[in-house]
Amino acid sequence: MKKTISFFAVLFFTAISLEGFAQSNVKVGGVKNELRAPAYPLINIDTYTSGWSMTDNLYDSSVKHWTGKDFPLVGALRVDGAVYRFMGTEDVPLMPIIGMGSSEEWIGSYTFQTPEKNWTSTSYDAKNWKQSKGAFGTKGESNVKTLWETEDIWVRREITLKEDYKNKKLYLKYSHDDDTEIYINGLEVVNTGNACKKNVLIEIPQNVAKTLKKGKNIITAHCKNRVGGGLLDFGINIEVPIVRHLNTTAIQKSVDVQATQTHYKFTCGNVDLDLTFMAPLLMNNLNLISRPVNYIDYTVTSNDGKTHDVAIYFEAAPNWALDEPSQLSTSTSFEKGNLAYVKTGSVSQKLLDKKSDDVRIDWGYFYLSGEKNKVKNAVGNPFELRSSFVKNGNVVLDKQAKNGNIAISESLGKVSKATSGKIMLGYDDIYSLQYFGENLRPYWNDKGNKTIETAFEEANTEYATLKSECNKFDDKLMSDAVKTGGKEYAELCVLAYRQSISAHKLVNAPNGELLFMSKENFSGGFINTVDVTYPSAPLYLYYNPELLKGMLNGIYYYSESGKWAKPYPAHDLGTYPIANGQVYGEDMPVEECGNVVILTAAIAKAEGNANYAKKHWNTLKIWAEFLSREGFDPANQLCTDDFAGHLARNTNLSMKAIVALGAYVQMANELGDKTEADKYALIAKEMVRKWMEMAKDGDHYALTFNDKGTWSQKYNLVWDKLLKLNLFPSSVYETEVKYYLTKQNEYGLPLDSRAKYTKSDWIMWTGVLSNDQSTFEKFIKPIHSFMNVTTDRVPMSDWYNTDSKKKVGFQARSVVGGYYLKMLEDKFNEKK
Known part of the structure; x- marks a missing residue:
C-alpha cells in the first residue's frame, strides 16, 4: 500500500473566472528571500x-x-x-565539422608510452603508435570505443577539412578525465590541470584558427588519469549563421x-x-x-x-x-x-x-x-x-x-x-531505476496502469488548490525558519528545499517497500549513498520520516538479503540509476554503520515509537557489536569526508560510533531489550571517558587521538544533543564551540586543521552544538555570505573554500537537507 497522506479530501476546483484565476495566480504576503542565489531553481522534478x-x-x-x-x-x-x-x-547554433565519438566514428593514433618532445607537431612521425577508434577511456565511460587503463595516454587525430576556416568562428569541444592538454596544429588550446568535465565548448583562438587550412590538419592530446575513470574525446564545431x-x-x-x-x-x-x-x-x-x-x-x-x-x-x-x-x-x-x-x-x-x-x-x-x-x-x-x-x-x-x-x-x-x-x-x-536486476517504474505509475497524460490532467485540475497550498507552505516554512535561526538561516533553508528533494527518485521496491533514492551529484554519481543520506536526513525527519525510511530500506535489504555479507552497511547501491550493489571502491565501515544506526534512532524519535528499529533489530544488533569492537579507535579508513583522504584514529569518527551506540541503547530501551541496553550503555559510557581523555588537546579536542596541535569540527556530536542521549558532558560542547569561533574565516569554519575548505552542512550541524541564537548565527552568516557572492553560479555547493569565493567541488547535492537540523531540534524539543 502506498503511504500517502493526501492534502485534499475533495477537489472542488472546476472553473473560475479569468479575474478570479488571476487573483489565485499571484502570491500574496510572505517574507521575501533577499539572497542572491548561486543558481535559481526553476524546474525540479x-x-x-x-x-x-x-x-x-x-x-x-x-x-x-x-x-x-x-x-x-x-x-x-x-x-x-x-x-x-x-x-x-x-x-x-553550432554544427560539428569534426565530430566527437558521440556523433561520428573517428580513428586516432595513440600510445601509452611517453613520446618525443615534438609529438604535437604536424610533421611528427607516429608510425609506431597504435591506431583505434575514439573516444578513449575506461569501462563505463560514455562513448568509449578503445579502452585506456594506464595512467597516461597520448593521442593524435588527423583531420581533413573541406574548406579554409581561418575567418570563421570555431569551437573545440572535448570531454576529459582528468588532466588534459589539447593542441591544434601544434599550438596549445587547452590545459585543464586536475579536472574532469564532459562536452566542454571553448572558442578556438584566432591565431590557432588561422592554421586550420583546407586539407589535412592535426589535433593532438595528452590525458592523465589520476584515479577512477579515464576519458578523452574531442572535435571541432562551427557557428551556423542565423x-x-x-x-x-x-x-x-x-x-x-x-x-x-x-x-x-x-x-x-x-x-x-x-x-x-x-x-x-x-x-x-x-x-x-x-x-x-x-x-x-x-x-x-x-x-x-x-x-x-x-x-x-x-x-x-x-x-x-x-x-x-x-x-x-x-x-x-x-x-x-x-x-x-x-x-x-x-x-x-x-x-x-x-x-x-x-x-x-x-x-x-x-x-x-x-x-x-x-x-x-x-x-x-x-x-x-x-x-x-x-x-x-x-x-x-x-x-x-x-x-x-x-x-x-x-x-x-x-x-x-x-x-x-x-x-x-x-x-x-x-x-526510473534498476533495483537488483529489476527495472522499476516511478512511484506515481508503479503498476504501469497510468499514462503521462493522466498525470497532466490531474495536475491541471488540481492547479488552483496546489497554488494555494504552495503559497501557504512557502510562507510558513520561511516564517518558521526565521524564528528558528534568523533571516539568513531561513533564506538558505528555502533555497535548499527543492535542491535536496529533486536529487532523489521515489519508487516502490518489488517487496512493496518505499525507496527514495538519491544521486550523489558531482561526487561520483552513486545511488543511495549512506553518507549522503546521513547529512540529508534532517529535512525528511522534519517533514516526513517515511521518506528517510525510503532512503534506508534499500541498505537494510542489501544486508538482510545476504547480498551484502559484511558486519556493517554498504556505502552505496550502485551508480545512478542502476542500484544492483555497491560500486564504490572502498568500504567506510564505521562511517556507514554509525550513520544508519543514528538515523534509525532519529526515525524512532520523530515517530514516537521504535517500530522501524524493531523490524531491523537483528541487523542493528550485528552493527552495534561491530561499532563496540571497531568504532572507538578507528583504523586507517575513509569517513564521509573522503575527499580529505584516509585517516586513522579519527576522533570525530570515533564520536559517531559512540553516539550510535548511545542511540542503539535508546532504541533497545524503547523495545524492552534490557539486556542489550545495559550491555551497550556501559560500553558507551566507558568510551566517552576514554575519548575525553585521549582526544583532549589543551583548549579543544584534536583531529586524531595521536595528533596534537590539530582540530576538527565534531559535527557528529549533534545527535547526542538532539536525541538527548546525555553521553558527553556540556563541557565538551562548550569547549569545542568556543574554540571554533577562533578559527572562522570570511566564509565560514574550515572542516578541520588540514585545509581551509569546509562543508556547509557540517557547519550547520556544528552551529547547533551552541546553546544560544547569537552564537548559532555566527556560524550561519558566513555561509550565507558565501552563497551570496560566490563566483561559481551553480546549485549550492556544500564543499567550498572559506577564504575565497570559489567552491572546491560538488554541486546540487541532496546534503543541503542537513540545513534543517536546527529546525529539527526545535521540533524534537516540542515533543517533550
Missing part, C-alpha cells in the same frame, strides 16, 4: 529533469541542467507587436526563491509580467512528490492604464530529453482530453542505458502542455517558431519534426487589468 537559472537575470543565459549543460527554455512576451525575451537566450528574432529583453525587477516556487517580476514595455516556477513538492503527499509535472504561471498587467494586445511564448529544446545535444531526437505535437501537448525525446530510447555522474536522461519524453482551448502548440526549427510568434503572436502548428524544438503560445487578448495563465512541464521516464 528529479535529478534528470532539473532546470536552473545560473545568472542574475533570467534572460542573461540559457536555462541549464544542474551539471551546467544547456537545457534551453526560452520565454517571450509580445506586447502590441513588440516582443520581449524574459527567459533564456537565442544562441547561435537571424535572431528575440533581440529585446524584458527588464527584470526582482526574483524571490521560496521553498516550492521561484517568483520573477519583469517589465515588458507597457506591461508588467509576474512569472512563477512552481514544483509542488509537498512532502506529506507522496503521489505529489512523485508526479513528474511542474508549472510556470504568469500574470500580465498594464502599467500605463491602457489596454494592450498581449501574447506569451515558451519554447524548449530536445536537450531536456537527451544526454548530448548531438543525439538524434524526434518531436511531436498532439491533443488529448482537455490539453494540448508537445513532446520530445531521443530516437534510440535505450531505457536505463547510461549510468554515470555527468550524464542526463536520454530515454522517455519531455513535455510542455496547456489547456487546448487557450494555447497553440507546435514543433520545428526554433528560429521558424520564433519568427511565427513575432509576426503573428502564435506558433504555426506542425505535428512532427526530427531534431525539432517544441513550443507553446497563448494569446492573452486585450489586457488592462491582471490577466493570468499557465503552462505545465513534465517528464515521462517510463522506467
Whole structure:
C-alpha cells in the first residue's frame, strides 16, 4: 500500500473566472528571500529533469541542467507587436565539422608510452603508435570505443577539412578525465590541470584558427588519469549563421526563491509580467512528490492604464530529453482530453542505458502542455517558431519534426487589468531505476496502469488548490525558519528545499517497500549513498520520516538479503540509476554503520515509537557489536569526508560510533531489550571517558587521538544533543564551540586543521552544538555570505573554500537537507 497522506479530501476546483484565476495566480504576503542565489531553481522534478537559472537575470543565459549543460527554455512576451525575451537566450547554433565519438566514428593514433618532445607537431612521425577508434577511456565511460587503463595516454587525430576556416568562428569541444592538454596544429588550446568535465565548448583562438587550412590538419592530446575513470574525446564545431528574432529583453525587477516556487517580476514595455516556477513538492503527499509535472504561471498587467494586445511564448529544446545535444531526437505535437501537448525525446530510447555522474536522461519524453482551448502548440526549427510568434503572436502548428524544438503560445487578448495563465512541464521516464536486476517504474505509475497524460490532467485540475497550498507552505516554512535561526538561516533553508528533494527518485521496491533514492551529484554519481543520506536526513525527519525510511530500506535489504555479507552497511547501491550493489571502491565501515544506526534512532524519535528499529533489530544488533569492537579507535579508513583522504584514529569518527551506540541503547530501551541496553550503555559510557581523555588537546579536542596541535569540527556530536542521549558532558560542547569561533574565516569554519575548505552542512550541524541564537548565527552568516557572492553560479555547493569565493567541488547535492537540523531540534524539543 502506498503511504500517502493526501492534502485534499475533495477537489472542488472546476472553473473560475479569468479575474478570479488571476487573483489565485499571484502570491500574496510572505517574507521575501533577499539572497542572491548561486543558481535559481526553476524546474525540479528529479535529478534528470532539473532546470536552473545560473545568472542574475533570467534572460542573461540559457536555462541549464544542474551539471551546467544547456537545457534551453526560452520565454517571450509580445506586447502590441513588440516582443520581449524574459527567459533564456537565442544562441547561435553550432554544427560539428569534426565530430566527437558521440556523433561520428573517428580513428586516432595513440600510445601509452611517453613520446618525443615534438609529438604535437604536424610533421611528427607516429608510425609506431597504435591506431583505434575514439573516444578513449575506461569501462563505463560514455562513448568509449578503445579502452585506456594506464595512467597516461597520448593521442593524435588527423583531420581533413573541406574548406579554409581561418575567418570563421570555431569551437573545440572535448570531454576529459582528468588532466588534459589539447593542441591544434601544434599550438596549445587547452590545459585543464586536475579536472574532469564532459562536452566542454571553448572558442578556438584566432591565431590557432588561422592554421586550420583546407586539407589535412592535426589535433593532438595528452590525458592523465589520476584515479577512477579515464576519458578523452574531442572535435571541432562551427557557428551556423542565423537571424535572431528575440533581440529585446524584458527588464527584470526582482526574483524571490521560496521553498516550492521561484517568483520573477519583469517589465515588458507597457506591461508588467509576474512569472512563477512552481514544483509542488509537498512532502506529506507522496503521489505529489512523485508526479513528474511542474508549472510556470504568469500574470500580465498594464502599467500605463491602457489596454494592450498581449501574447506569451515558451519554447524548449530536445536537450531536456537527451544526454548530448548531438543525439538524434524526434518531436511531436498532439491533443488529448482537455490539453494540448508537445513532446520530445531521443530516437534510440535505450531505457536505463547510461549510468554515470555527468550524464542526463536520454530515454522517455519531455513535455510542455496547456489547456487546448487557450494555447497553440507546435514543433520545428526554433528560429521558424520564433519568427511565427513575432509576426503573428502564435506558433504555426506542425505535428512532427526530427531534431525539432517544441513550443507553446497563448494569446492573452486585450489586457488592462491582471490577466493570468499557465503552462505545465513534465517528464515521462517510463522506467526510473534498476533495483537488483529489476527495472522499476516511478512511484506515481508503479503498476504501469497510468499514462503521462493522466498525470497532466490531474495536475491541471488540481492547479488552483496546489497554488494555494504552495503559497501557504512557502510562507510558513520561511516564517518558521526565521524564528528558528534568523533571516539568513531561513533564506538558505528555502533555497535548499527543492535542491535536496529533486536529487532523489521515489519508487516502490518489488517487496512493496518505499525507496527514495538519491544521486550523489558531482561526487561520483552513486545511488543511495549512506553518507549522503546521513547529512540529508534532517529535512525528511522534519517533514516526513517515511521518506528517510525510503532512503534506508534499500541498505537494510542489501544486508538482510545476504547480498551484502559484511558486519556493517554498504556505502552505496550502485551508480545512478542502476542500484544492483555497491560500486564504490572502498568500504567506510564505521562511517556507514554509525550513520544508519543514528538515523534509525532519529526515525524512532520523530515517530514516537521504535517500530522501524524493531523490524531491523537483528541487523542493528550485528552493527552495534561491530561499532563496540571497531568504532572507538578507528583504523586507517575513509569517513564521509573522503575527499580529505584516509585517516586513522579519527576522533570525530570515533564520536559517531559512540553516539550510535548511545542511540542503539535508546532504541533497545524503547523495545524492552534490557539486556542489550545495559550491555551497550556501559560500553558507551566507558568510551566517552576514554575519548575525553585521549582526544583532549589543551583548549579543544584534536583531529586524531595521536595528533596534537590539530582540530576538527565534531559535527557528529549533534545527535547526542538532539536525541538527548546525555553521553558527553556540556563541557565538551562548550569547549569545542568556543574554540571554533577562533578559527572562522570570511566564509565560514574550515572542516578541520588540514585545509581551509569546509562543508556547509557540517557547519550547520556544528552551529547547533551552541546553546544560544547569537552564537548559532555566527556560524550561519558566513555561509550565507558565501552563497551570496560566490563566483561559481551553480546549485549550492556544500564543499567550498572559506577564504575565497570559489567552491572546491560538488554541486546540487541532496546534503543541503542537513540545513534543517536546527529546525529539527526545535521540533524534537516540542515533543517533550
